[in-house]
């Protein structure tokens with residue numbers, strides 16, 4: 219836990235029981251608990267000014283519109299975008315990446331254009347590009363890794379158009395060298411998409427300083443609601459891109475013959491959005507703004523977890539790809555199947571992730587079929603790590619390993 223005052227660590231899910239044990243939640247890379255601010259903000263919308271936005275000429279609708287648009291402005295400051303119009307609300311990182319793939323793809327990509335991704339991608343930054351490639355005839359290229367898992371120079375071809383990379387792997391907590399890669403891309407006028415879903419909970423992201431063209435993240439990984447996410451895009455690009463979805467709230471004028479689309483950001487927000495979710499997301503940003511991010515080396519709880527896991531025979535996976543940068547520890551334990559580990563830990567009230575972690579191509583590279591993943595949030599304590607280690611001792615006892 220960082221220096222945040224205890225009273226700010228107000229998460230109703232903390233202290234809950236599961237299977238007659240204190241719930242020890244160690245799956246924060248999957249989703250985080252919602253802060254009480256978030257729940258309260260959503261409750262207020264639902265109970266005090268529940269109305270649609272951008273439509274009604276009456277008080278509660280105007281208030282809902284104001285609150286919703288204020289979150290856009292918060293997000294703008296949060297990632298240091300130039301303008302509110304560069305912030306699009308989506309359903310999450312997945313929604314944002316699909317939007318970019320289809321909209322950017324249909325607007326700009328041609329046969330044989332290259333789209334480059336890294337080995338560390340989440341499935342949501344692989345599959346949309348595969349579909350665009352099969353529809354348009356583009357080529358999906360994977361940044362090759364050297365024997366020591368480094369990449370000095372990306373071998374972009376003449377028709378390289380897009381570099382779509384994750385900042386940090388959700389499976390192994392390792393970072394891609396994004397600054398270096400962005401520089402290489404910019405030298406060739408290649409557009410850059412950053413998947414910041416695992417970066418935003420732990421680092422200040424500044425889109426102007428990074429000079430990325432797009433950046434995506436999710437609300438539920440920063441203590442906010444599920445089903446809300448952000449697409450940041452440079453205004454010039456978003457302005458020229460065709461809409462992804464169409465319908466209400468994204469038009470200026472519609473006849474049966476043709477439609478004139480609304481200006482940004484409405485052009486990319488067709489239909490009634492997740493209004494309460496967006497308002498709750500604003501409260502989550504208020505909370506994250508109060509967190510003093512600390513380098514992983516100074517995160518004593520993470521370091522303790524890592525040490526103790528190794529002591530007990532766990533093999534931390536993925537460090538050949540670089541140093542772990544966020545509190546994510548994926549491991550194998552002798553030849554016990556991760557699903558068995560997670561199932562037995564659950565009996566003790568301990569929640570961890572097990573499986574392919576939405577990163578099957580990376581797991582293939584690592585030569586493991588499945589992993590057990592422990593990932594920490596702001597509220598995890600020393601005690602949680604003790605429970606985890608006791609839990610793993612119990613797993614070994616049950617399975618007689």
Ligand SMILES: *Cc1c(COP(=O)(O)O)cnc(C)c1O
Pocket residue numbers: 247248309310311312313340342343384386387388413414415416436438447
């Ligand atoms: C969680 C995650 C996603 C997908 O986010 P959703 O909120 O499920 O849409 C994409 N990329 C990374 C790196 C993630 O961790």
